[in-house]
Amino acid sequence: MSELEKYLDRTFELAIKGKGFVSPNPMVGAVIVRDGQIISEGWHKEFGGPHAEVDALSRCKDARGATLYVNLAPCCHVGKTGACTDAIISAGIKKVVYSNSDPNPLVADKSKQILEDNGIEVTSGILENRGFELNRKYFHWIKTNQPYVTIKAALTLDGKIATSSYQSKWITGPSSRGFVHQLRKGYDAILVGANTVLYDDPNLGLHGLSGREPLRIILTSNKDKFHDLKDLTVFRDSNYVFVDSIQHFEEYCSNNAISSVFVEGGSGVITSFIKSGLVNDLYMFYGPKIIGSEHISVVSELGLPRLDDAYNFNIESVVNFGDSFMVKLSSK
Ligand SMILES: NC(=O)c1ccc[n+]([C@@H]2O[C@H](COP(=O)([O-])OP(=O)(O)OC[C@H]3O[C@@H](n4cnc5c(N)ncnc54)[C@H](OP(=O)(O)O)[C@@H]3O)[C@@H](O)[C@H]2O)c1
Numbered sequence: 001m002s003e004l005e006k007y008l009d010r011t012f013e014l015a016i017k018g019k020g021f022v023s024p025n026p027m028v029g030a031v032i033v034r035d036g037q038i039i040s041e042g043w044h045k046e047f048g049g050p051h052a053e054v055d056a057l058s059r060c061k062d063a064r065g066a067t068l069y070v071n072l073a074p075c076c077h078v079g080k081t082g083a084c085t086d087a088i089i090s091a092g093i094k095k096v097v098y099s100n101s102d103p104n105p106l107v108a109d110k111s112k113q114i115l116e117d118n119g120i121e122v123t124s125g126i127l128e129n130r131g132f133e134l135n136r137k138y139f140h141w142i143k144t145n146q147p148y149v150t151i152k153a154a155l156t157l158d159g160k161i162a163t164s165s166y167q168s169k170w171i172t173g174p175s176s177r178g179f180v181h182q183l184r185k186g187y188d189a190i191l192v193g194a195n196t197v198l199y200d201d202p203n204l205g206l207h208g209l210s211g212r213e214p215l216r217i218i219l220t221s222n223k224d225k226f227h228d229l230k231d232l233t234v235f236r237d238s239n240y241v242f243v244d245s246i247q248h249f250e251e252y253c254s255n256n257a258i259s260s261v262f263v264e265g266g267s268g269v270i271t272s273f274i275k276s277g278l279v280n281d282l283y284m285f286y287g288p289k290i291i292g293s294e295h296i297s298v299v300s301e302l303g304l305p306r307l308d309d310a311y312n313f314n315i316e317s318v319v320n321f322g323d324s325f326m327v328k329l330s331s332k
Pocket of ligand 1: 152153155161166167168194195199222244246264265268269270
């Protein structure tokens with residue numbers, strides 16, 4: 001690992017501390033280095049709070065002549081906070097090193113130009129792939145104005161998510177469930193269908209993990225049926241919303257800066273999302289059980305006459321959870 005990579009690696013470690021707190025902003029960490037020594041560190045801690053560069057600079061008595069490492073290009077616009085480029089210039093930083101340009105049109109390559117115009121040397125594109133992975137959801141959302149959509153399901157080896165009498169607890173074991181709570185932390189919202197709310201009474205929360213509780217979205221064309229069911233766990237506080245179609249889901253996300261959504265089923269909802277083409281990736285947790293064709297399939301009819309018409313995915317990883325295993329897939 002080169003010197004530049006070593007310090008950028010540290011910015012990734014710092015950035016991830018913002019997971020569950022900063023979205024829809026990206027996770028960003030910053031390190032200030034002089035003469036081979038880290039003299040200050042910072043990270044973006046909460047949405048609307050100081051950016052990582054400003055956080056690091058605020059804890060540094062004298063940054064003149066030092067190098068600032070940051071995983072994402074510094075911002076150059078005034079939003080909820082001041083422009084990071086201004087803070088960097090006035091602190092007397094001599095060099096800036098970052099991994100990824102910010103696709104946000106307010107930043108793009110403008111900040112690099114501003115820094116260089118002020119005599120600051122800029123190096124970019126180091127560990128770019130890792131930086132991209134870290135903020136994959138942010139990059140997708142900024143580029144498309146669509147939320148990053150992930151499907152998660154627990155299924156039997158023959159692809160069933162529940163019995164025909166709507167029993168689904170438990171297809172997989174406790175260790176994979178803990179992992180799912182961790183995953184939820186990385187999303188702005190969790191979405192389920194009306195039947196899942198009715199039959200499972202799911203919590204859809206972080207179960208004590210630190211972080212902002214994701215918004216709970218319930219997909220139903222008839223929210224009135226929940227009128228007398230406000231004792232269900234999803235309605236425990238006001239952090240939920242109904243949407244009545246995929247189109248209104250998209251509009252809601254766009255209007256409310258929902259940058260990522262974790263879709264937790266059931267079959268009707270997963271089918272709607274597969275058909276919509278909005279799915280970015282899937283976490284499929286398999287319990288080693290077979291229950292037969294009379295039960296509820298993870299995806300219902302798609303009306304595809306030929307194998308060539310199938311939706312195709314890339315296998316990203318396979319992870320063993322002891323009593324189950326997970327296949328992570330991404331859309332082709
Ligand atoms: N193993 C797992 O990972 C897992 C996860 C979740 C659920 N489950 C199981 O799955 C079963 C429920 O599955 P399910 O397929 O019956 O129900 P579901 O997907 O939870 O809900 C289906 C309902 O969602 C609404 N919906 C779906 N697509 C829609 C669209 N495009 N626009 C508007 N509304 C839409 C409709 O509600 P309205 O009819 O109200 O319009 C539809 O009837 C339960 O047994 C549950 O335990 C298993």
